[in-house]
Amino acid sequence: MDLMEEQLALRGVQLEDIASIVFDLQSQYYPDLNLATCLEAVRKVLKKRDVQYTILTGIALDTLAEQCLLPEPLQTIIYTDESLYGLDEVLAYGITNIYGSIGITSFGYLDKIKPGIIKDLDNNTINKVNTFLDDMVAGIAAAACAKIAHAQTENLVSGNHHENQD
Amino acid sequence: MDLMEEQLALRGVQLEDIASIVFDLQSQYYPDLNLATCLEAVRKVLKKRDVQYTILTGIALDTLAEQCLLPEPLQTIIYTDESLYGLDEVLAYGITNIYGSIGITSFGYLDKIKPGIIKDLDNNTINKVNTFLDDMVAGIAAAACAKIAHAQTENLVSGNHHENQD
Amino acid sequence: MDLMEEQLALRGVQLEDIASIVFDLQSQYYPDLNLATCLEAVRKVLKKRDVQYTILTGIALDTLAEQCLLPEPLQTIIYTDESLYGLDEVLAYGITNIYGSIGITSFGYLDKIKPGIIKDLDNNTINKVNTFLDDMVAGIAAAACAKIAHAQTENLVSGNHHENQD
Amino acid sequence: MDLMEEQLALRGVQLEDIASIVFDLQSQYYPDLNLATCLEAVRKVLKKRDVQYTILTGIALDTLAEQCLLPEPLQTIIYTDESLYGLDEVLAYGITNIYGSIGITSFGYLDKIKPGIIKDLDNNTINKVNTFLDDMVAGIAAAACAKIAHAQTENLVSGNHHENQD
Numbered sequence: 001m002d003l004m005e006e007q008l009a010l011r012g013v014q015l016e017d018i019a020s021i022v023f024d025l026q027s028q029y030y031p032d033l034n035l036a037t038c039l040e041a042v043r044k045v046l047k048k049r050d051v052q053y054t055i056l057t058g059i060a061l062d063t064l065a066e067q068c069l070l071p072e073p074l075q076t077i078i079y080t081d082e083s084l085y086g087l088d089e090v091l092a093y094g095i096t097n098i099y100g101s102i103g104i105t106s107f108g109y110l111d112k113i114k115p116g117i118i119k120d121l122d123n124n125t126i127n128k129v130n131t132f133l134d135d136m137v138a139g140i141a142a143a144a145c146a147k148i149a150h151a152q153t154e155n156l157v158s159g160n161h162h163e164n165q166d
Numbered sequence: 167m168d169l170m171e172e173q174l175a176l177r178g179v180q181l182e183d184i185a186s187i188v189f190d191l192q193s194q195y196y197p198d199l200n201l202a203t204c205l206e207a208v209r210k211v212l213k214k215r216d217v218q219y220t221i222l223t224g225i226a227l228d229t230l231a232e233q234c235l236l237p238e239p240l241q242t243i244i245y246t247d248e249s250l251y252g253l254d255e256v257l258a259y260g261i262t263n264i265y266g267s268i269g270i271t272s273f274g275y276l277d278k279i280k281p282g283i284i285k286d287l288d289n290n291t292i293n294k295v296n297t298f299l300d301d302m303v304a305g306i307a308a309a310a311c312a313k314i315a316h317a318q319t320e321n322l323v324s325g326n327h328h329e330n331q332d
Numbered sequence: 333m334d335l336m337e338e339q340l341a342l343r344g345v346q347l348e349d350i351a352s353i354v355f356d357l358q359s360q361y362y363p364d365l366n367l368a369t370c371l372e373a374v375r376k377v378l379k380k381r382d383v384q385y386t387i388l389t390g391i392a393l394d395t396l397a398e399q400c401l402l403p404e405p406l407q408t409i410i411y412t413d414e415s416l417y418g419l420d421e422v423l424a425y426g427i428t429n430i431y432g433s434i435g436i437t438s439f440g441y442l443d444k445i446k447p448g449i450i451k452d453l454d455n456n457t458i459n460k461v462n463t464f465l466d467d468m469v470a471g472i473a474a475a476a477c478a479k480i481a482h483a484q485t486e487n488l489v490s491g492n493h494h495e496n497q498d
Numbered sequence: 499m500d501l502m503e504e505q506l507a508l509r510g511v512q513l514e515d516i517a518s519i520v521f522d523l524q525s526q527y528y529p530d531l532n533l534a535t536c537l538e539a540v541r542k543v544l545k546k547r548d549v550q551y552t553i554l555t556g557i558a559l560d561t562l563a564e565q566c567l568l569p570e571p572l573q574t575i576i577y578t579d580e581s582l583y584g585l586d587e588v589l590a591y592g593i594t595n596i597y598g599s600i601g602i603t604s605f606g607y608l609d610k611i612k613p614g615i616i617k618d619l620d621n622n623t624i625n626k627v628n629t630f631l632d633d634m635v636a637g638i639a640a641a642a643c644a645k646i647a648h649a650q651t652e653n654l655v656s657g658n659h660h661e662n663q664d
Contacts, residue, residue, distance in 0.1 A: 438610070440610070482582065
């Protein structure tokens, strides 16, 4: 199990949880999509260096807030998931963006309806603090959706499919 | 009627259409919110220079595509609202972002569920081409939502409310 | 002294240090610009909620890295200011962006040439870890430059100067 | 010659012009870097779909402004390269960002010092309007710099080099 999979598992998130969110969102557009393809897309997203750095940082902030190791007022802001604190969305959006702008709407939608594991994180039924993780999971799922959209669509511009992928 | 209101009206969008989307999205969080406050928030968003430049540019691209004045392959890409063309989301996200990152999720959500006027634009029941305008209206509404959220919430950090607003 | 001024001072950064960077960058464009106007612009930037949250978070990560309280591999990445770790630029760019896109180039330029206090932070002649702070100071300075540019320029679109400012 | 190379050539920009900017900026960090590697990096950047869409759109707006086909006030704003119009930076930044956040500073720096072809575009010694193109060339060069930085550096997180590249 690689570092990202391990880090997410330690916070109660399995890659399959994320893949199933991707499947539910994209299967309406791509009827022949299957869960394995979604899981592969999630794994590809997690191979990106910027994504890895972002996840490590967001999980560290959540964990430090759980341990009350952050300085005030940040400790209270992150511990209580203060509604106007937007860095969680900023980091998650950075993940979403790795396959281009088409992931923006999926991210916002997932962050709003909070399907599956995202809801469990938002409710803190898993962990005490998920201020960053719930958004980052939405961001990973949205990036995987964008990757699938790119893969399923011919490149209308250069006709060069492979090179335009991840 | 100012330039922005006029430009949007020429494309079939009234500020009240945008304000009612804001009201539907935010009234659940702020029970005492009214339509007039939402309309005022929309007007404030439209006073921002970057927003004005973005709207002028997006509407110009939609209109030029209607007139088939864009060079190929861009003419076809924008005329057909090619699904992987993401600049419409990029411009709209730039509008959303003027009151900070908390508008991201509202934008994505609105861009996905397409309530009211956004759906009419997406369906092209108004105008022949709305590749940019439907996303920009979602972006304006999301920015207005963020403005309302900021206005309704005390500033937990500096306690300085007014200065933290637009 | 407000919270932001205090937080920055605790890390060895005076608002005057940032203002003088702004002055050096903008006085070539605006001959009648003075240091007091630059300092006022810096103070206005620091009143923005998103800026405050970003600074609190970046300083917390720098400080925790100094105290070796971050989990590995993040501890090493931030402690050594790993060159491909880009979240410091992402946070700083978020600050720069509050007055619109015209701050982007000033930020990149300042982050590259590292004038004055930015160099001292980058060299760690102040503090042991400034992975976030050096970029955030560049971001604050760039935002102040953008604010001054907006203030010094007539609004060519709506003719409405004040409303288009912060 | 592919579509992007052709589109840029029609506006007076050769890929070699961009590659030499990349070489000048990166050779100080990577002594064994050569121009061929920089040219290959530029070509890889131009294979990305979002980059292609952005370039097509920016060049179209420059060309339409030259032909005075844009509606007012946008025609004047783009024709005169109005200093507070920031969409050119926004589009260019979207290009820069495809290899992650480390390109931000290179973009800002190049957009400020305007080396080689960027200066010629900014001066309009080539074409009548380059409001978008000068920034987009800086964005392409910055993205190529980021690609080279990723390629030259081991992945400290996952140890997985190839997968973390484009």
